[in-house]
Amino acid sequence: MIFARRSIQSFIDGLQGVLPQDALVKLVEKLNRNDRASLDFEWEIAVLFALNRVGTIAYESNHGGSSYPDVTFSLPSKESIGFVADITSVSDRGLEEESPTRLFSETLHKKARALSIPGGFQYRIEGAPEGRHYRDRKVKLAIPSRKQLPGFLEKHVVPWLKEIKTKGLKEADITIEHAIVITYRRDATTSGGGYPSYTAAYSLTRNPLYTSLKSKASQLRNSGFDGCRGIILCDGNCDLLKSRMIGSANYSNHQIIGAFLRENSSISFVCTLWIEQVGGVFNRPSHRQLVMNLFLNPGARFALQSELVKALQEIPTQLPMPVNDALNASHRIEEGKYGEGQSNYGGYTVSIGNTSASIRISARALLELLAGRVDPKKFAEDHDFALQTTGTGMNNPFETALSMGFATENIVVEPQPDHDDDWITFKLRGPDAATSPFRVG
Secondary structure, three states: OOOOHHHHHHHHHHOEOOEOHHHHHHHHHHHOOOOHHHHHHHHHHHHHHHHHHHOEEEEOOOOOOOOOOOEEEEEOOEEEEEEEEEEEEEOOHHHHHHOOHHHHHHHHHHHHHHOOOOOEEEEEEOEEEEOOOHHHOEEEEOOOOOOOHHHHHHHHOHHHHHHHHHHOOOEEEEEEOOOEEEEEEOOOOOOEEEOOOOOOEOOOOOOHHHHHHHHHHHHHHOOOOOOOEEEEEEEOOOHHHHOOOOOOOOEOHHHHHHHHHHHOOOOOEEEEEEEEEEOOOOOOOOEEEEEEEEEEOOOOOOOOOHHHHHHHHOHHHHOOOOOOOHHHHHHHHHOOOOOOOOOOOOOEEEEEOOOEEEEEEEHHHHHHHHOOOOOHHHHHHHOOEOOOOOOOOEOOHHHHHHHOOOEEEEEEEEOOOOOOOOEEEEEEEOOOOOOOOOOOO
């Protein structure tokens, strides 16, 4: 998920009575499938929620055409000023099916681990542009598609790995079809790889961004609405949508959207939304924030009024801080974890003095421990508490507090409504005569 599941539930609650009940139920059902499309519907619900906080919305209204825009928006005090828009997300899914670099790397290392091969691997995958001319180009890497990749690795890479294992090689190299080079070093502590960017746009029109815009423009033209039309484009894990890099041979999202708007006077604006990691320098903690760009079409049949520009610019301020960017949200979907929010499991803070102690752990982790879903030994290992069997890690702070004769004085829950876990802090004080020797003074 992009936002915490608790936040998404608050979006759903906020749209009760705004969207038709059957439409909201369908959106929630699609969210609960926990598949790749769930990310698209998460964005749709979030944007609808934000727009409803700054204006008046109607969902999939009939304007006399054959298609129904996702949202019809108007200002509360000026119902004559408004727009229709489709909300969609764009991803590199199709490109990744053709050039599955992540699957290549994961499978390579999985096969090596299965054979207990220590060390690290480096790989280089070549690629070449495809297309009849420079305006129609994209890069295709020299690896098979996602469906064909497992068989390709079994044929070319697994025998090489078995040779490394059997012969006890300290280093080895393999070149596959003059296009893929893999290097193995037993003494390496890291692994990595490189390849030409296959998500960069070498064509103004042959890329996921333009394709998505073109499709939505056609749907909006068929809506029958005679006024401002827009497209709200959200990041479903698309490098091009959030990239600021421009090369001599590739196009930026600004150039692609600009070209699209010049060719489509029926579209008044394009709004892009994505998650950006900020901070993390000078010992400052990093955090994620929602970023928006608004592209106005100077050649549009209907110009977007300044009041509507201000309303659209309010979208990021109406939504909570994201917990994931689209890349990590996509990974959680692939790992089957989209249906459960992220936990603080494994995190803790400890402060122990002569007469008091404070121990903070995940509230969900504690509940799972008490419910028997987590084995106490695993709980200790995951929190790096010392075990008698290993002697590694810090002393279990709860054991330390008990051995000092401390007793629970207070338990404080720190709610985190925009995250999917809370912190629970145990305040302990002692020594307590209930569990320690009597004393004088």
